[in-house]
Amino acid sequence: MSGNTRDTKQKRAILSAFEEAHRPLTPVQVQAAVLRELPKVSLATVYRVIKTFVEQGSLVPVSFPGAADRYESKECAARHHHHFLCTSCDRAFDLPGCGLRVSSGLPDGFAISRHEVVLYGSCDSCKGATSI
């Protein structure tokens, strides 16, 4: 069979970008992070490598309303948590724990299988900055 994969510096750099970030990244943000050490990484490569890692389970997709898909490492995704999205710098952050009390008022016949919580606001670095 030809199920071979090779170890490249692009794959290593992309994966370590996620491991260092500890937060969900868009493909464009990954490219920006990797550009420091690999000034020529193509966005196509970033997409390809991310797709491969998602299929392998090393990365997990994370979607936000009205935003491009992001991805985070399986270590981050392993425990149930939610996200904070900074409306100023457009970075997403992991928040520990859940904080959702599910949920009075669910109509009869409705069954919940999962849930997403997104908090919006300004992050540490952006506090005080004008968000418009």
Next chain:
Amino acid sequence: MSGNTRDTKQKRAILSAFEEAHRPLTPVQVQAAVLRELPKVSLATVYRVIKTFVEQGSLVPVSFPGAADRYESKECAARHHHHFLCTSCDRAFDLPGCGLRVSSGLPDGFAISRHEVVLYGSCDSCKGATSI
């Protein structure tokens, strides 16, 4: 000035589709709902009318992770609430109240301005149906 607008059956039908639905609708869902009484409504018209109503404030946009934008009437949007998205029929429902206890564990320097909660599962009509 030429700020005139005209009262058309398309606008009336589209607006009443939202008022009857009491839940967020995609443009395609609106078209499907209106097709009963106006078999020729164009999707372009649906988009145009929705855009106009959003600018007027009669409709409010609602985004879900990884899904096309939806809209709901300002009456629905007036009070803080969240949504349930049926993974079987892809319909969104309004849920009364909030149920979010904000939020132990927010890192220092982070300030919350708003939040979104989305519950996923199967709705009344779809319960028992295979969701795959």
Next chain:
DNA sequence: TTGCTACTGATAATGCAATATCAATAACGC
């Protein structure tokens, strides 16, 4: 009823994220 023009329907065009193509490059077993 008539005339003006906002509105509509059909469809082409746009914007964007994501994927496919392909020649050139670089991993890695030998």
Next chain:
DNA sequence: GCGTTATTGATATTGCATTATCAGTAGCAA
């Protein structure tokens, strides 16, 4: 080191939601 071939970079292409175009239609004021 060599050869095979997975991988890459650059770019074209797709897919989808949304918007623009434009000739024909229909509100609505006179």
